[in-house]
Amino acid sequence: MQLPQHTSFQPEFTISNFLKKLMVEGRLCYARCTDCGLKMIPPRPVCSRCLSSSLEWLDVPVEGKLMAFSKVHVSNETFEGFVPYIVGIGSFDDALNVPGIIKNSKIENLKI
Ligand SMILES: [Zn+2]
Numbered sequence: 767m768q769l770p771q772h773t774s775f776q777p778e779f780t781i782s783n784f785l786k787k788l789m790v791e792g793r794l795c796y797a798r799c800t801d802c803g804l805k806m807i808p809p810r811p812v813c814s815r816c817l818s819s820s821l822e823w824l825d826v827p828v829e830g831k832l833m834a835f836s837k838v839h840v841s842n843e844t845f846e847g848f849v850p851y852i853v854g855i856g857s858f859d860d861a862l863n864v865p866g867i868i869k870n871s872k873i874e875n876l877k878i
Pocket residue numbers: 799800801802803804813814815816817818
């Protein structure tokens with residue numbers, strides 16, 4: 767494997783900036799490597815496949831496919847106030863899998 771010439775730390779692609787975009791801007795974003803195309807969520811300062819630091823922010827598509835889901839009845843301290851709740855994994859653009867809590871839905875109405 768040949769490493770890219772411009773491998774360096776990209777401080778913009780951090781968890782705190784990922785959360786800032788989510789909480790302040792209301793955008794769920796991922797980082798995409800412009801050299802190999804790898805999509806990373808949460809982002810990393812360098813590509814975990816080719817080590818390139820040539821990255822860009824993109825928005826996760828609004829629509830995707832539900833790949834898996836489950837109802838949680840016992841949780842840790844952080845989420846025990848929400849029990850029972852539904853968790854799932856959404857797949858977007860067939861390469862970006864995002865786990866999360868599914869709100870405002872009954873488990874009987876969900877389909878993979
Ligand atoms: Zn890459």
